[in-house]
Amino acid sequence: MKDAIGFAFLGIGAGGFIAMMAAGLVVAFKGSGVINFSHGAVAMYAAFTYNYLRLDGTIRLPLVDILPTHQANIPVKISLASGGPVDKWLAILISLLMSMLIGAGMHYLVFRPLRNAAPLGKVIGAIGVMLYLQGIALVNFGAENPQPEAILLPNTLFTNFLGFGKPLPGESFALAIVAIIVGAALWFNYKFTRFGLATRAAAGNEKGAVLLGYSPERLALSNWIIAALTAGLAGVLVGSVTGALNVVKFTTLIVPALGAALIGSLSSVPIAIAGGVGIGMLQTVVATWMSGQSWFPEWLQSGATDAIPLVIIVLVLFLRGKSLPVRGNIQEKRLPLSPYPKRIGWYVAVFVPLGAILAFGLPGDFIFAGLSGKWGFAFTTTLIGAMLMLSYVLLAGYVGQISMVQLSIAGVAAFFMARMTANGTPSPEDPFAVSGPGIAWPIAAILGIIVAVAVGIILGIPALRIRGVQLAVVTIAAAVSLQTLYFDNSKLTNLMAGSNAAVPSPTLFGIDIGSTGSAGLTDSPKFALFCVIVLALMCVMVSNLRRGSTGRRFLAVRANERAAASAGVDVPRTKLLAFGLASALAGMAGVMTAFQQQQISSANWVYFAGLVTLAFAYLGGITSVSGAVIGGVLTGSGIVAVFGAHQSEGLHSYTPVLGGVGMILTAILHPSGQSMLYQPIVQYFGNWLKRARGREWAGVGRRLGPFIVIGLAWGAIGINPWRTDDWSRPWMMALGAFLALFIRNLVILIRSGGHRELGSAEATQEVAA
C-alpha cells in the first residue's frame, strides 16, 4: 500500500496539468456554454510558442500565408533575438499573450457567431478550431518533436518524497502546486467578485448579466481569454512532464481533462482541479504499480491507464444523471429539421448506374474510361465514408445522440473480422500471420458487425442518463479506450507490434470483388461497384427507417424525451435500438474499409479521426441520407480531398488548416449542412425539367450561356494552369463551367440578403430563376 501511494504521488505532475486544463474547460463552459474540444490545441500552441522562442527566438503567429509565393507577405514568423533564444520570462509572457490572443480570436471568430447554434454546431466549431490550430502548428513549427524545457524547479529531485520511498522531480511537484493556486484564484474570482457573479448569472440567463450592468458578450470574451490563458499556462509549464512536444499527441491530452471537468459538473473549478490531480495520480498508480501486481489481468495491461477517464466519467455522470430530463430544464437549441425522404426509388435508379459508370467507364471506354489509380481509391473511400456518415445521421441526426465513437466501432468490426478470417498460416504477403479460426469472409464480416453492434449497445448505455454534449465527451473517452484496449492490444489482436492485420480478398460466386485492380493498385472497378451497391442498400434502409414508425419514434425522442415517454415510447429502448442500428451501419463501413485497405491497423481508427468524421457528417447534413452521401464526398481522402490535392500540389500542407476553416464557416453559415443547400435546387431543377418548353430552354441559355462559355474556356486553359495534364483537361472544362455557375449563384444569393436560410424554397427559386 505504501508503494501504491508512493507511485500515486509520481502522478501529481501529470495530474496538475490535467487539472489546469480542466479548470480552463470549466471557465470556457461557464462563460459561453461550449465544451471546448480545442482546449488542448490552445495549450499545444502555447507550448510550441514558448519552446521555439527559447530555441531560435521566433514568434510564429497562428495563421499561414496561404500563397506559397508569399506575394502578399502576410507576416507569420517574427524574429526577436536574431536566431538566439529569448529570455525565459519574456518567452513565458509572449506565450501567454499568444494563448490569450487565440482565446479572443476564438470568441470573435467562432463562438460568438455560434452562440445561438445547436450544441452539436458548437462542438463542430470547436473541432474546427482544433483542426485549424493543429494544421497551423504543423505548418509553422514543422513536424519536429523538440524536448520541452522545464521551467518550474528544474534540476530538483525530491529523493524520498513525503517518506514514501519514491523520488519525485521538482517539476511535477511545482506543477501540482501551480494547478492548485490557479484553481484557487479562479474559484475566488467566480465566487467572490462581481465579474464572477455576472458570469454565473449570464450562464443561467443572459438577461441576468445585463441587469448587473455587464454585457454578456464582453463577459464571454473575458471568460474565453481566461480559459485560453489557463490552457497556455498549462502548456508552457508542463515542461517535460508529458514528454517530447508533439502536435497531435498534445492536442489529445484534452480527454482526461474533459473527464476532470465533468467530475466538477463543468461548473466547479475546485472539484475539477481535485478530479484532475486525482485522475493523474490514479493513472500513474495503474500504469506503474497495479499493472505489476499478479492479480491484474494480463489483457488489460496495455491501455488500462487510458481507460480510466472513461470509467470515471461514466460513473460520475451515470450516477448523477436522470433517466428523463426534469421539468424546467433549459431547452437546448434544436438540430435542423430532418426532411422526409421522397422518391427513393428514383435516387437508386439514377445513382447506382452512375456509380457503375464512374467505376467501369462508359461502354467501349467512350469518352470516359472509369476512375482508376488514386481516383479509383478516392471513389471507394468516398462511398465507404458515406456509409460511416449514415451511422452518424441515424444516431445524431435522427435521435439526437452525439456520438464520436462510430469510427472506432467501425474499427471493432474490421478488427474482429480480420481475426476471424485469420488462420495462422504465414504467407509471403503476411509473414506474421495471426492465429484464428479461418472463417469465410461473409460470415466473418457478419460476425464483425454483430460484435460492433454489441459494443455499440454497451456504449449506448450511458446515453440512457447522459445527454447532449456530455454524451459526446463520454463517447470520445470510449473511443480512446477502444483504441488502447483493443486495437493496440496485442493480447487481443495477436498482432506483432507495428504490424497490420491482413484481410482476405472477398470473392462472390467465383468473381474476385476485392479492391486490387488489374494494375495491382487498389482501384478495382468491381470492388467500387460492390461499394456502390452496399451503400445504396444502406441508404434505402436508413431512408425506410426514417419513413416508418422507427423514424417517427427516433424523431420523437430527439424532439422531446418527456413527451416521447408520455406517448408510450420506451425511450431507453429506442436509444439503444438507435445505437445498435448505427453500430451496424458503422460496422459495415468498417468491414468495407478492411476490404478496401486489405490490411488494417489501429491507425485506421484513431479516435481523433472519429471527431473529424463526425464533423464531416455535420458538414454534409447530419439529418438526412443525402447529407451522408455529401459528407462522404467531402471526407478525408475522398473525391473532393484528392481532387483538391491534385489541383493544388504544394498547397497540400495547408489542407488541415483549410479544413478547419471550412468546418467553422459551415457551422456558422450553414448549420443544416450542405445537402440542404443542394436538395431544393435539385428538386427545383427536376420539376423544371419535367415541364420546361423550348422557349424556357432558350431563356436559360441566354442567361446562363455566357457563364458556361466563360467557364468552359477557363477550364480549357486550366483552372490552375500549372496543374493541367491530359487526363484532367476534359474534367477541367466541366469544372470551369460548374464553378462559373456556382459563383454566379453565390453572388445572387449574397445580394438577396445573406441572413436568409440558404436552403429555403424562395432563395432556391431566386437562384434557379
Added chain:
Amino acid sequence: MSSLLQTHDLTVSYGGLHANSNVNIKAEKGKLTGLIGPNGAGKTTFIDAITGFTNVSSGRAEFNGADLAGVSPAARAKAGLVRTFQSLELFEDLTVWDNLIVMAEETKWWSFLADIFQPNRALGVEERAEWALNLLGLGEFRDRLTLDLSHGQRKLVSVARSLAASPKLLLLDEPAAGLDTVESQQLGSHLREILNHDITIFLIDHDMGLVLSVCDYIYVLDFGKIIAEGTPEEVRNNPEVIKAYLGESAGELQASEGDAAARALKGEG
C-alpha cells in the same frame, strides 16, 4: 360507479418541501374530474407523480385497479394513462399527423425490421388518429409541422395527440393556459364531447371559468394539500376555497363567468 384512478395518501417531497402531501383523489369512470389550485400548489407535480415523471415519496396510486409503483412512464401511457403537458412538448420535427401516429401506434421489438422493408405499411391506427384529428377540427393541418401552428392550434394538437393513444384516462395539464375566452369555451365543449367516447378526463387548470363549467367533480389543491372537494356548486361556495385561491372579488367574478358558461353548456346538452 367505479374509480379509474385512485390515490392513497400520495406524497411527493423535494428535499424538505412537500409538493404533494397525503393527496387522496378519485377519478370516476366516464366523468370529468377537475383539480384546481393556485400557481405552485403542486398540480403538475401531482400529474407527474401519477404518470411516472417524478418519484412518489410515500403513498400510492392505483390505475384501473393496478398499483402504479415501479411502472415506467411509457408503460403507463400504454396502459391507457395518457397525459398532456402544460408546456405542450409536441414533437416539433414531426407533422401533426405523425405526432398523432407516434402516440397511437403499437410497436413490437421487430418493428424496425418491418420498417426497413415496408415503411409505409398500414398500422391499423389511422382511423383512430383521423377521428382525433377531426374531433378537434385539425383536419386541415394534418401535414403541417407543429412548429408552423399558432399556440392555440398547438394546444389542440396536444389534446388530439393524447386522444389518438386510445386513453382510458386523459390527464390534461392546463390545456386552457394561453387560450382566449372563446378558444377556452370551444375547448370546454370538446372535452364534454370526448367524454362521450368512453374516455375519462382529469383536468388541471386555473381557468376557473373552464373548470367550473365542464367538471363533474372538483378537487382544490393548495400548498400540496387537498383543501376542498365537491361538485362545482359546492366548491364555488366553499369559503376555504374562496379565501385560498379565488380571492374575494376576483374569484366571484370568475365564478360568475363559470356559471354563465356552465348554463350555456348544460343548456345545449
